[in-house]
């Protein structure tokens with residue numbers, strides 16, 4: 001808005017105030033764009049190099065473990081999940097496995113009973129219940145769990161065979177309350193899967209830095225390993241059980257850490273249409289939990305976690321960047337239109353535009369742009385859905401990630417939305 005002048009040529013007081021606020025609005029917009037993308041990662045890297053803590057993991061440390069697999073219509077995957085567990089390089093006599101099936105209509109529980117009869121796992125328990133959501137199912141299992149360490153995981157997930165031993169070894173360090181590993185996306189043949197591949201490369205790295213400095217809220221539900229006595233029960237209304245756990249562990253005085261050697265994988269949706277739905281739900285869960293535990297934000301007693309990590313992660317979830325970019329763009333245009341732009345700034349804008357145009361020739365840059373744009377879109381949708389209460393603990397299952405397990409992997413190219421060489 002231009003500052004209005006009255007008939008005597010003086011500035012209107014409100015117009016004057018507004019133009020006085022412009023530099024502040026510009027700085028805030030720039031900050032909201034640069035902090036999560038560039039400045040926060042650099043700050044984290046610098047701080048964790050200076051103040052970061054190594055985890056005193058001790059290999060050979062083998063506490064008793066309860067692995068919880070909540071299932072709702074996972075008949076195509078549950079056998080594969082249990083066979084994966086049976087192959088872990090860990091004393092299976094110390095591993096209790098609890099499958100909580102919430103009234104699946106596809107015979108998931110019957111498959112589990114068959115596996116029980118076959119004796120694939122020495123200590124396999126099946127609990128059947130009505131569907132009340134994933135967190136409620138985990139709560140039922142927590143009530144029965146006997147292991148000192150709990151590992152919650154999803155039906156489509158696979159762990160590296162050494163991962164369980166690596167995870168367990170981290171609990172030899174008394175400051176560690178929860179551990180996750182690095183998420184690998186196995187099949188990246190469609191564009192939506194490549195988006196997720198790069199997204200997770202970045203997320204893995206950032207959360208590892210957060211964990212080295214203090215603790216991370218990004219504990220993957222696919223590999224969600226924690227001390228049982230720290231988390232007696234979850235909030236059953238949550239759609240991000242994993243973040244609910246991570247945000248309970250830190251105020252109890254323990255860290256949530258990442259062991260990159262312990263890796264796990266899970267297929268991602270083959271189309272953006274499907275990824276759009278599941279990723280929005282995951283982001284709604286993030287917002288829901290950061291707001292639930294907002295009392296820790298900017299509280300010095302929670303150290304770097306309260307003062308830096310949580311506020312930055314909340315800013316990352318808030319859909320402010322599209323508006324900041326639009327505002328900055330309109331400012332540049334306004335200045336150009338009023339010919340108030342100095343030749344230098346006009347050259348800078350032209351150089352930036354040219355730079356982006358040239359950089360976009362590289363597939364890596366194009367993929368990074370895709371990740372940024374798609375995720376901003378997701379945050380916008382997620383925020384609106386969260387405000388309107390448009391989410392449910394009984395969420396819709398992705399179909400393409402279940403089909404893959406049925407040997408239909410060959411159709412994974414179906415979701416390709418265009419032929420960008422990314």
Ligand code: GDD
Pocket residue numbers: 069070071072073074100101102131132133134137153154155156220221222239240241242278281282285393394395396397398
């Ligand atoms: N018992 C039970 N009851 N299990 C359920 C229910 C339910 O109502 N709903 C989903 N599950 C099970 C699924 O069968 C699967 O094993 C696991 O929970 C994860 O469900 P997905 O539908 O595959 O979730 P995702 O991988 O897209 O979700 C991600 O975000 C979630 C939070 O929004 C993962 O990180 C999950 O671990 C996380 O819970």
Ligand code: MN
Pocket residue numbers: 154156222266
């Ligand atoms: Mn999952």
